[in-house]
Amino acid sequence: MLDIEQLKPLGEGTQKIVFEYPDDSNKVIKIIKSEHATPDGGRAGQYKLRAHRSQGIYRQFRRELLQYLQLCKSHYGALKFTFPIETVYGFVATDQGLGLVTERITSPSGRAFSVYDLVKEGLFTDRHAAALDQFFDECCDMHVVFGEVNIAGIMYTEQRQGKPEFVLVDGIGEKLIIPFRSMSKTINTRNIRKVERHIKSQIPFYQATDV
Structure with missing residues (x-):
């Protein structure tokens, strides 16, 4: 123990x-x-x-x-x-x-940076935006089910697979009593895109670039 x-x-x-x-x-x-x-x-x-x-x-x-x-x-x-x-x-x-x-999950500096940390410290760039777009696309494609995902539970790394990527570390898995998202990839994708829009609305980069 x-x-x-x-x-x-x-x-x-x-x-x-x-x-x-x-x-x-x-x-x-x-x-x-x-x-x-x-x-x-x-x-x-x-x-x-x-x-x-x-x-x-x-x-x-x-x-x-x-x-x-x-x-x-x-x-x-x-x-x-x-x-x-x-x-x-x-x-x-x-x-x-x-x-x-x-x-x-750590960043190239060895520090753990969430999307929230990158935004708060003014470090969110095109590189992170591309990785975040890919993150949501992969979650849809692989049928990753979100529980309660927020801007602080998605971490950035470049060491994991030798490329910039974001990794979900909190809010993972089905929370609904009737597991609609687990049963339907279409329903799950709709939820992921809803979460994506909400998270991106909190990132000034997207408003500044009209992405």
């Missing part, structure tokens, strides 16, 4: 904290914040039936794992294992609960 206090923190969101994986800087460990969990693993602050459905606090992990497995299944013939979402490596036990182990 890993002691979280001994791990290097890399960042956090509203639900999760991210740590560097010990002895492998190319991986990260994500854990659910303890304040969001009940003693028996449910979601704190929700009605009991909802709080304990489908793996409770680990529901997010389940969605991401299932999405990655589905993509691997769909591309079985090509033996493809790298997609526009982070690669899932498995799970690890920690003293603060189960951790999800995934690849670490």
Whole structure:
């Protein structure tokens, strides 16, 4: 069991904290914040039936794992294992609960830059715009299902496949009770394009260039 206090923190969101994986800087460990969990693993602050459905606090992990497995299944013939979402490596036990182990996405400088970071620091250029367009196109083509995707959950890298690309690291997988997006590529593509329009509306580059 890993002691979280001994791990290097890399960042956090509203639900999760991210740590560097010990002895492998190319991986990260994500854990659910303890304040969001009940003693028996449910979601704190929700009605009991909802709080304990489908793996409770680990529901997010389940969605991401299932999405990655589905993509691997769909591309079985090509033996493809790298997609526009982070690669899932498995799970690890920690003293603060189960951790999800995934690849670490970093920019050429070694820093983790999200679309939000690039925009905030005035670094978003034509190079990033082309990579972001390709990201959304690939998500549509590969039938990547979005949960709640926002501008801070899409990370930039050039090291992963030797080219500029964006990778989704949060908000992955089907959230709907009836999985319409998973069942229909057409419905899913419509949702991806809606998310794309919303994200691009927050990037001054697109308004300035009328893209």
